Amino acid sequence: MSDSLSKALSAVTEALSNPPSPVNINLGTAFQLLGAMDKLRVMLEPPNLAVLNLSLAPYALSATRVAQGMGVFNAFVRANGTKDLTLEELDAKTKGDRQLLFRIMRHLCACDIFTLVEGTKYRPSQLALQLADGSPVGDCVKHFYLNMRVTSFLNEYLEERNYANPVDATDTPFQYAHRTKENPFEWLARHPADQAAFNSVMTMNRKLIETEWYETFPVEEKLQVSADRTVLVDIGGGIGHDLSLLKQHFPQLPGKLVVQDLPGVIKDIREPLPDGVEAVVYNMFDPQPLKGAKAYYLRTVLHDWPDKQAIEVLRRIREAMVEDSILLVNELNMAGSNPSRIQTAIDQDMMEAFSSLERTEEEWRALLNKGGFDVVKVWKPAVKGMVELALYEAVPKP
Ligand SMILES: C[S@@+](CC[C@H](N)C(=O)[O-])C[C@H]1O[C@@H](n2cnc3c(N)ncnc32)[C@H](O)[C@@H]1O
Structure with a gap:
């Protein structure tokens, strides 16, 4: 082995x-180390192993989704995450x-x-304990598993269009795969469980950055x-998570805060919003x-x-603006020459959907x-x- x-x-x-204890891990150092490990893996992995890892990755997602469907993660969470379960014990608590x-x-x-301990018991990882129903992390799996339906048609869609870069919101890979004229938001409105998962995933994204816009x-x-x-006004503000955080940080901020979104999203607001935050149905x-x-504010809309x-x-x-109104656009900034894989994958997600x-x-x-x-x-x-969000402050041109 080389030195x-x-x-x-x-x-x-x-x-x-x-x-180190998880609370002592510095996110910046962790991201740097993960980046270095990714590069090291590329350097060390022979192509026939690399292609297997590349090609077999979707199976981890689908197995996770099936485990959710069978109730596996719920069973461990109900056991408080402290109990290792044998196959027989887990079987008694799950479907199928x-x-x-x-x-x-x-x-x-x-x-x-999971880790198999003592040869017969499953011990959940930290991740496994977050994959149960009702958690944004678990909903992330549900959302991207659903997106795989579109991904699996992408090449066919592009081949039929001679590999033109998709720019038409009325002819998308999503519409092709789902055989529909609806856009994803219209489609989600008819699929409440998928809509709820989408709304929930939106509340998770910010965990990838350390600093909130405010x-x-x-x-x-x-x-x-x-x-x-x-x-x-938070236009397309989902279930009001961004405004709730803003209000928590600035309880004395004067004036009303308003979140606007489509009916299926506003209907999905389950927890009461803080005083001074209102939710309104609006099509932008x-x-x-x-x-x-x-201020009119749009985050990843x-x-x-x-x-x-x-x-x-x-x-x-x-x-709708008056003289002193401002626009605030909070969006991922695609790094010019060196975006991360998360950024480029989200770009492809935007293309597909x-x-x-x-x-x-x-x-x-x-x-x-x-x-x-x-x-x-x-x-x-x-x-x-791993993703860089930037806040664009803008005013109407004179
Ligand atoms: C990517 S999500 C971002 C949600 C939230 N701003 C955030 O950053 O977590 C886009 C949001 O735009 C909303 N949206 C899409 N079309 C809309 C429309 N025509 N009018 C209002 N909201 C819309 C979606 O329902 C969704 O909540």
Whole structure:
């Protein structure tokens, strides 16, 4: 073994034998190390092993989804995560055949989602305990498992279109795969369980970054209004999670906070929103009923749309603004030359679902410009995570 590899092996062995407590792990260092390990894997893996790992990855997702369906993760959570369960014990708490359960659990052990201890008992990993029903992490699996239906048709769709880059929101891989004219939001509205999973996943995304937009943006300085004015409208704000966090951080912020979204989403708000936060059904392609708010805010909403529709949404906001109103667009900034795999995968997800894309800073500036706005400042978190969100502060062009 080369000297540098044996040193790397010793360092990894040492880290594994003396693991830091999860609360002491610095996210920045962890991301750097994970990036280095990915590169090391590419360097070490022979192509025939690499192709197997690449090709077999979807099976881990589908086995996880089946385990959710059978109630495996719920069973461990109900046992408080403290109890290792034998196959017989788990079988008594889940749906379906014992032999199927055995095969699924065998794969999940091979994927490190469970560990087989004492030869007969399954011990859940930290991840396994988050995959039960009702958790955003578990809903992430449900959402992306559903997306695989579209992914499996992508090449066929593109081949029929001579591999043209998808840009038409009315002819998307999603529509092709689902044999529908509906866009994903219209489709979700008819599938409440999938809609609930989608809404829940949206509340999870922020865990990939360390800094919330309002920790970088000077909220108290920029969002001062009289108590009877709407201070911020969160358009496409999902189940109000972003505004709830904002209110938690700034309980004294004057003015009303309003979250707007489609009926199926607003209906799915289960926990009461904090005082001062209202939820309203609104389609962002219609005239904006809330005129003259201080700020109109969109977080990862425009990335769902190609330029044509995104410009329409911006037009509706411009029409509702008054002299001192501002636009705040919180979006993933696609790093120009070196985006992470998470960023590029989300870009492909946008392509598949919406014929849309993740944009670079230049593309965001160009879009806002075409939509009639001047960007005043791009607020970026000091600490970068695996995805970089940036907050574009913009005002209508004179
Ligand atoms: C990617 S999610 C982002 C949710 C939330 N802003 C966040 O960052 O977690 C996009 C949101 O836009 C909403 N949306 C899509 N089309 C809409 C429309 N025509 N009018 C209002 N909201 C819409 C979706 O229901 C969804 O909640």
